[in-house]
Structure formats: C-alpha cells, structure tokens
Amino acid sequence: xxxxxxxxxxxxxxxxxxxxxxxxxxxxxxxxxxxxxxxxxxxxxxxxxxxxxxxxxxxxxxxxxxxxxxxxxxxxxxxxxxxxxxxxxxxxxxxxxxxxxxxxxxxxxxxxxxxxxxxxxxxxxxxxxxxxxxxxxxxxxxxxxxxxxxxxxxxxxxxxxxxxxxxxxxxxxxxxxxxxxxxxxxxxxxxxxxxxxxxxxxxxxxxxxxxxxxxxxxxxxxxxxxxxxxxxxxxxxxxxxxxxxxxxxxxxxxxxxxxxxxxxxxxxxxxxxxxxxxxxxxxxxxxxxxxxxxxxxxxxxxxxxxxxxxxxxxxxxxxxxxxxxxxx
Numbered sequence: 001x002x003x004x005x006x007x008x009x010x011x012x013x014x015x016x017x018x019x020x021x022x023x024x025x026x027x028x029x030x031x032x033x034x035x036x037x038x039x040x041x042x043x044x045x046x047x048x049x050x051x052x053x054x055x056x057x058x059x060x061x062x063x064x065x066x067x068x069x070x071x072x073x074x075x076x077x078x079x080x081x082x083x084x085x086x087x088x089x090x091x092x093x094x095x096x097x098x099x100x101x102x103x104x105x106x107x108x109x110x111x112x113x114x115x116x117x118x119x120x121x122x123x124x125x126x127x128x129x130x131x132x133x134x135x136x137x138x139x140x141x142x143x144x145x146x147x148x149x150x151x152x153x154x155x156x157x158x159x160x161x162x163x164x165x166x167x168x169x170x171x172x173x174x175x176x177x178x179x180x181x182x183x184x185x186x187x188x189x190x191x192x193x194x195x196x197x198x199x200x201x202x203x204x205x206x207x208x209x210x211x212x213x214x215x216x217x218x219x220x221x222x223x224x225x226x227x228x229x230x231x232x233x234x235x236x237x238x239x240x241x242x243x244x245x246x247x248x249x250x251x252x253x254x255x256x257x258x259x260x261x262x263x264x265x266x267x268x269x270x271x272x273x274x275x276x277x278x279x280x281x282x283x284x285x286x287x288x289x290x291x292x293x294x295x296x297x298x299x300x301x302x303x304x305x306x307x308x309x310x311x312x313x314x315x316x317x318x319x320x321x322x323x324x325x326x327x328x
Contacts, residue, residue, distance in 0.1 A: 004030055007148050007181035014186040020193035023186075024056060027178045031060040035141055040176055042143040043129050044069045044095070046083040048203050049145025049179060052187050054087060055194040056178050057143055063094045066139065068132045070125060073101035073224070074210030077232040086197060100128050108212070108219045112256075114328035117219070121209040130168050142173035146180045147187055204249045213328040217256030222309055223271065226254045229307045230273045237299055243277075247289045250277035252303075253327050254310070261311030270311035273303050278325065286320035 014020050040057060044050050044067040057065040067087060071080045080097070087093040107120050133139060167173070179187050191201040207213050211227050230252040238244050253274040261268040277289040291299075300313040316323070 005177075005180060011181070014182065014189050017189070017193050020186075020190045023182075023190060024059070024193060027056060028060040031057060031176065031178060034174075034176060035061055035064065038064065038140040039136070039138045040065050040141040040143050041133055041136065041139045041173065042067050043125075044083060044087065046075070046079050046200070046203075047145070047206060048184070048187055048191060048201060049147055051086075051145075051196055051200050052191040052194065053143050053145045053178055054093065055091065055191065055196055057176070058087075058091050058093055059194065063092075065094060065143070066136060067093050067095045068098060068129060069095060070098045070100055070128050070132075072104040072121065072125065072128075072210065074104065074121065074212045076206070076211065076235075077228050082197075082200065086200065096132055098128055098132060100124075103128070105219065105221060105224075110218050112218045114213070114216075117212055117328070118209050121212055126167060130171055133167075133171055140174060141176045142167075143176040143178070146175075146177045148181055148183055151180065202245055204251075207326055213326045214251060214253045215256075216253065216327050223254050223256065226271060226273065226307050226309045227252060230254065230303050230310065233302050233306060234275060234299065237295065237302070238277075241292075241295055243289075247277050248279045249325065250275070250289070252276075253316075255327075259312060263311065268311045270309050272312040272314050273307065273310045274314045274316050274327075275299065276316040276325075278320075280320075280325075283325065284320075286323075286325060288317050288319055290317070291315070 012019065014023055040061065042050065042054055042057065042065060044054050046069070054065070054067055069080065069083050069087075084095065084097060088095040104121065104124055107124055108117060111117050111120060179190065182190065188201050192198075211224060211231070212219060214227050214231075215224050234250060234252055235244075238247065238250055243250075253276065254271050255274065256271075258269050258271055261270060275291075277291060278286045279289055280286040296315065303310055303313050
C-alpha cells in the first residue's frame, strides 16, 4: 500500500479471516515504523472502532499504548466493566479508568436542550481526556478509530471529522489511525481476527452522547438508571429470542413525563418506557422490526416489574422518515 491514508480503488473488501490477518500484519509493521519507541494515547470508549484500534496497537507496541476509558455515566449496563475486563485483564493493556460520572451528570443537571446536552457531553469529554493526557509524559501520538465513511462524510461536508482538532492548544499529537481505510463491516472482521469478544465486535451502533440522547429532557439519575436497566432487559431478551445480530439496532427511551398507573392495588405516577427496534442499510432510511406478540408481552411484564419508576411500555413503530433513529 503506497498511501496508507487513502483507500486504494482496487482494494479487495475484507470479508475473510485471511484478508483480515494480512491487513493486521501490514498495519502492525506500519504502526511500528510510524511510532518507533514513543507512546500513543487512545480514548477507549468500548465501541467497535476504538476497541479494534486498541487491540491492534497492543499487538504492535504493547505498553507504549496508553488507553484512557472515561466513564461519563451514560454508558450501557456492564460496558465500563467489560472494557476493564477485556483490555486490562485479558489483553494486558496500560489502561487508565476515569470515573467521571458525577462530574458529567452534575454539569447536565437541569439542561433540557438536546444540542446543549450534546455540547456539554462532548466538551466535558475532551476536558477530562486532556486532563489525563497532561498527567502523562512522552506521549507524541494520538490513536483514533476513524474509519473510511468518516473520511467520505467529512469530505462531502455531511459531518465534521472528529479529529484531534478538538483538543486544547497545548496538546499537539500526530495521529495514528490504523482502521482509517476500512468500512464498518471490515472493522468487525478485523476485530474478530484480533480476538475481541463477539458482543464487542458486533456491538450495535451507539451514539456519542450515549444514553444521554435516550433520556429526553433534563437528565436525572433515576430516569437514566431506568433507561440503563430497561435497555439491559431488552438486549437480554433479544439475545434469548435469536434476534441479536438480526435486528440492526434496538434500544429503550424513557421520556420526561409521567402517567398514572396501578401497582399492588396502589396508584402510581411513573414514566413510560419506549421500545425502538429498527433495520437499515444506510441509516438514511429506516424500517421498523415488528416484534412477536409473545415477546412484547414478556418485555412489558419484565420492564414494568423489574425497572423502578416505569409503569407503561410503548412500542415505537415509526420508520425514518418521518422519525430519526434517536429521540434527540
């Protein structure tokens, strides 16, 4: 590969373990050449792209890689624990875990505007990450999980590319982007070849602001917990019913309004939980997955009895257009 920053027009799509292995070997050689004996910093979210980049860099440069995992309180149930287990315990990564839950949720308290919420989450993440970076010596490189669609979309002006430009002036890093020329499906095959667990490699798309966009209105800790717990039940039931991997994305939303209900003969005044399950190929148009009636009944029963603060379950059957994937 002459220019490793641009996907060659004749590049064969990575569809097999053998092609993934060849790509990994090629990238490892290039990473070693690029980085030498210097240190590399990576914001490790636990998402597919950053996880694959982390696994590849660990293979290439070992503890020259410093991973920072920021728990902002908006992750799904079990995700911070999985990042620690897979990367620190199994892969031996040099991992810094930052518990910033209170910091993020305190800043978000009372904020209802979706754009303002996104801005707070994004800028606070950069601030926390920059604080950790300043504590470290000898970091000259910043690794990112940039993939080829990111490049194409930024060139087309569809979205700003999430590169190092967001970091404060005093932090100047050279970028390391080992999966930059890959499409998402190729990244997953490479991740599988690197030995990452299936539930990380085949993880559903997850928004940058996390569960913050599934807790419409001002985020409160109790409502956020209701989103997290109902989402965990939904994922568990989809796995049990053979829908995991067959449905593109499924999640719960807990909006900021309450309605009356009855539990154990007593009146309740609690939130509804909305279930959304969708399929798409390009995210421009989205169709709805119609769930079996028995599964819906079971989900309603589990969510209303197991999740504190929920007394109704609603199903969102709206395609895109007119609705978007997420609520905010």
